Amino acid sequence: MFRKTVGALVAAVGVVGLVGLQAPAASADVVVAARTLTYNASGAAEFKAAVDAGAAVWNSSVANVKLVSTTSSSANIRVVADNGWPRAQTTSLGNGTVWMGREATNEGYNPTRIAAHELGHILGQPDRKPGPCTSLMSGSSAGIGCTNPNPNAREKAEVEAAFRTLKAAGVWRGEFVD
Ligand SMILES: [Zn+2]
Numbered sequence: 001m002f003r004k005t006v007g008a009l010v011a012a013v014g015v016v017g018l019v020g021l022q023a024p025a026a027s028a029d030v031v032v033a034a035r036t037l038t039y040n041a042s043g044a045a046e047f048k049a050a051v052d053a054g055a056a057v058w059n060s061s062v063a064n065v066k067l068v069s070t071t072s073s074s075a076n077i078r079v080v081a082d083n084g085w086p087r088a089q090t091t092s093l094g095n096g097t098v099w100m101g102r103e104a105t106n107e108g109y110n111p112t113r114i115a116a117h118e119l120g121h122i123l124g125q126p127d128r129k130p131g132p133c134t135s136l137m138s139g140s141s142a143g144i145g146c147t148n149p150n151p152n153a154r155e156k157a158e159v160e161a162a163f164r165t166l167k168a169a170g171v172w173r174g175e176f177v178d
Pocket residue numbers: 117118121126127139
């Protein structure tokens with residue numbers, strides 16, 4: 001959307017406007033920064049490393065959104081540990097809370113896969129159960145033996161599209177800054 005806006009601007013103002021293009025170029029950086037989501041896993045107890053690993057999986061899997069660890073209370077995503085079943089509550093695309101429930105890890109489920117799966121919900125992914133281990137969003141339905149923390153091609157493409165749309169729509173911008 002930004003490129004399109006710049007293109008329109010160039011067309012509208014012509015050569016004279018080229019000098020002024022430095023200002024819109026700076027706002028492009030703002031749009032990119034808006035796709036950075038912070039997560040606060042300081043309440044994730046023994047799951048902190050698994051949450052970081054799950055976030056790293058997404059960072060290496062998609063380009064349109066980046067997860068960055070923070071200790072700020074105003075993080076986009078809050079990750080905590082409790083004794084229930086792992087879950088995520090999304091308040092909007094890219095925002096919400098993840099519970100790294102001990103019930104699943106006590107049964108033997110892989111904590112990094114759990115973290116990546118729950119973060120997947122925050123990134124707009126639905127559950128896809130039952131499903132194979134190659135699917136991240138198949139979650140626990142893939143069985144205790146499944147340790148795959150990576151989204152498959154479809155899951156990656158959908159998250160890329162979600163955050164591409166976010167940029168195009170612009171309505172999420174305010175919520176994603178910082
Ligand atoms: Zn799920």
